[in-house]
Amino acid sequence: MHAFVMTAYQRPDIIRRVLKVFSACGLCYVHMDKSAGLEKELPSFREIPNVTAESVYRTNWGSINHLNALLRGARLLLQNPEVTHVHLMSAQDMPTVSMKDFESFFKGNDQIYLQNLVTADYPELIARYEHFYFMHLFNYRDNSERNQNFLGRIDRIQDILHIKRKLNLPRKGIEFSSMPRDAIEYALKQKALLRKIRYTYIPEEFFFQNAFYGTPFESRVTGDDQRYTIWDDPERGAPAYLDMRDLPQINTCGKVLCRKVIDAQLIDELEARWFS
Secondary structure, eight states: OEEEEEEEOSOHHHHHHHHHHHTTTEEEEEEEOGGGOOGGGHHHHHTSTTEEEEOOSOOOTTSHHHHHHHHHHHHHHTTSTTOOEEEEEETTOEESSOHHHHHHHHTTOOOBBOOOEEGGGOGGGHHHHHSOOOTTTSOTTOOOHHHHHHHHHHHHHHHHTTOOOOOOOOEEOOSOEEEEHHHHHHHHTOHHHHHHTTTSSSTHHHHHHHHHTTSGGGGGBOSOOSEEOOOSOGGGTTTTOBOGGGHHHHHHSOOSEESOBOOHHHHHHHHHHHTO
């Protein structure tokens, strides 16, 4: 059985459609950002079979609470002993293949589909964990002058005081991934690492990669997250919102999932394929 763990901020109409797609294949957990003011939508999500819906954390962008929400969802769904694979995703992701092909791809598959970059190859990333960041307390994407000035002041004070955390994070990558039960269970036990990265800038992009680093699980990390994503078209978002113009690439990408989809026509197409 598959378990799909999703985080969401907006568009309950899209979330509902995504849940109906994936809940046909397994268990679903969706966490709605507590600051989004959409708790009233949770009962309608829970009416869908195999769906657990919660709103526990304010999942500010780049904060530890986004990771906490994903881990909470995985922990809850793993209470079912029949779960074999866990997929961490946003609630705007869709499958690119049929349900039958999706299940066939993961059957007996013990690979960890997770982006896995070497931090040393990206020196600019060091700043993400040398200083202390408080993204769980302040919305970094709030563009108000007061908020931005306050966050910038905290950073400058740390520079003046020569504050540099002694934190070694050799691997980095996007958190949205697909992995077998034993791998996610191991990651859930890494509480010391979770504490260390609490004040890191976008900590979810360091957690799983470094949880597996230097362990027997590392050899099973593919470096490919099995998600078709467009990063080089910033006018459409980062990552880009997909629509029907992307269907030819989706059809030939060789991935089982794609990010991000809110276009109704593309959802119709992928939904029909999933249930075919």
